[in-house]
Amino acid sequence: MMNFHTRDLNLARLCNEAFDQPLSEAERAVMMAAAAQKVEELFDILRIDHQNDHNTRDTPQRVAKMYVEELLEGRFNAPPRITEFDNAQAYDQLIVTGPIALRSMCAHHLMPIYGQATIGILPAADGKIIGLSKYDRIVEYFAARLQIQEELVKQIGQYIMDMTAPRGLAVRISAVHMCKTQRGVRASHRSRMVNTHYWGEMADNAEFKREFLQECIALDRSGPA
Numbered sequence: 001m002m003n004f005h006t007r008d009l010n011l012a013r014l015c016n017e018a019f020d021q022p023l024s025e026a027e028r029a030v031m032m033a034a035a036a037q038k039v040e041e042l043f044d045i046l047r048i049d050h051q052n053d054h055n056t057r058d059t060p061q062r063v064a065k066m067y068v069e070e071l072l073e074g075r076f077n078a079p080p081r082i083t084e085f086d087n088a089q090a091y092d093q094l095i096v097t098g099p100i101a102l103r104s105m106c107a108h109h110l111m112p113i114y115g116q117a118t119i120g121i122l123p124a125a126d127g128k129i130i131g132l133s134k135y136d137r138i139v140e141y142f143a144a145r146l147q148i149q150e151e152l153v154k155q156i157g158q159y160i161m162d163m164t165a166p167r168g169l170a171v172r173i174s175a176v177h178m179c180k181t182q183r184g185v186r187a188s189h190r191s192r193m194v195n196t197h198y199w200g201e202m203a204d205n206a207e208f209k210r211e212f213l214q215e216c217i218a219l220d221r222s223g224p225a
Contacts (some may be wrong), residue, residue, distance in 0.1 A: 006024070007221055009155070010141050013075065014162050015107050015146035016075075016107065016142075016145045016146055016147050016148075016152070016155065017075070017105075017143065017145075018074065018075050018076075018079070018145075019075060019076060022076060022077050022078045023076040023077075023113060028068055028069070028076070029094050030061070030213045031064075031068055032064045032065055032068050032069075035064035035065070036060040036061045036064035037060070037064075037068060038138070039059070039060035039063050039064060039146040040060045041080055041090070041131070043056065043059075043060065043102070048094060051061065051081060060155060067209070070120060071105050071144065072105075072144060072145050072146065073143045073144045074140070074141045074143065074144030074146045077141070079138075079141055079159070080134060080138055080140075080141055081134075082163050082164065083130060083131040083134055083136055084128040084129070084130055084132050084164075085111075085128065085131070086128065086129075087123055087125065087126070087127055088168070090125035090126065090129045091123055091125070091129070091180070092122065092123060092124070093122075094120055094121070094127040094208060094211055094212065094215075095121045095122075095123065095129075095166055096118065096119070096121075096212060096216070096219070097121075097132050097135050098116060098119060098172075098218055098219055099116035099117070099118055099220070100116060100117040100118065100119070100136050100139045100141075101116060101136075102114065102115050102116055102143050102173060102175060103140075103144075104143035104145070104146075104147045104152065104175075105146050105147065106146070106177055106178070106179045107147055107148055107222055108148070108179060109148035109179035109183065110146070111177070111179040111182060111183070112178045112180040113147065113149065113175050113176070113177050113178070113197055114142075114175060114178075115173060115174050115175025115176055116173070116174055116175070117139045117153075117156065117172065117173050118122075118171075118193060118215075118216045118219060119135050119139075119156075119157075119170070119171050119172075119173075120168075120169065120170035120171075120172075120202060120208075120212040121160075121164075121166050121168075121169055121203060122166050122167040122169070122175070122200065123166050123167065124165065124166060124167050125183070127164070127165060128164065128168065129166055135160070136160055138160060140168060142155045142156050142159065145149035147196050149173055149175060149193050150195060150196055151173070153171050153195050153196070153197045154171075154197050156171050157169050157170075157171040157197050158197055158199075159164065159197070161187065165203045166200065167169060167200055168198070168199060168200035168201035168202035168203070168204075168205070169198070169199040169200060169202055170197070170198050170199075170202045170208075170209070170212045171196065171197055172194070172195070172196040172212075172213075172216055172221075173193075173194070173195055173196075174192050174193070174194045175192060175194075176189055176191065176192055176193075196213075200202045
């Protein structure tokens with residue numbers, strides 16, 4: 001059986017990097033069992049009774065499963081498949097999609113990050129167009145790992161650039177960081193971090209940037225359907 005206590009540290013990855021190969025079901029089971037044991041040890045240190053307390057009896061196992069199968073699943077799974085469609089009408093104007101729900105975890109304090117992403121694409125007239133839902137999948141994939149927002153916005157965009165080669169791209173994230181609202185200064189939940197990164201013609205053309213940001217404002221104001 002694989003031992004995650006003594007496993008070769010050369011297999012370790014940065015917190016927001018994916019594994020070279022997706023984890024098998026057997027590897028997931030071993031990882032969750034080892035993680036649950038460590039949560040039990042943490043509870044022992046914090047003097048939390050996880051054996052007799054009905055509230056916390058199964059918590060170590062639940063936490064381990066949550067980290068492996070939900071919060072950090074973007075590290076252990078293959079990236080989303082891209083569904084491409086022919087750009088039959090040679091459409092080459094700005095496409096904006098969002099807000100896309102974003103949920104991640106702060107790499108510094110293991111606290112939730114939540115908000116939304118908006119993506120602007122300048123398709124190539126002779127290229128392909130991908131299904132809109134794939135942008136949501138891409139955001140979800142890179143958010144499901146320990147992150148800082150400055151790197152997350154670039155990971156999302158660079159993957160789209162590498163996989164679809166548009167003329168230009170913009171990715172904007174607006175998110176609340178609970179490491180700021182639930183601890184430390186305990187800021188208002190209205191306190192957000194907003195950052196945007198541009199590629200290709202979106203980086204070079206001020207008019208495209210202005211149009212993208214106007215669409216972001218309009219989408220923010222529209223609220224949920």
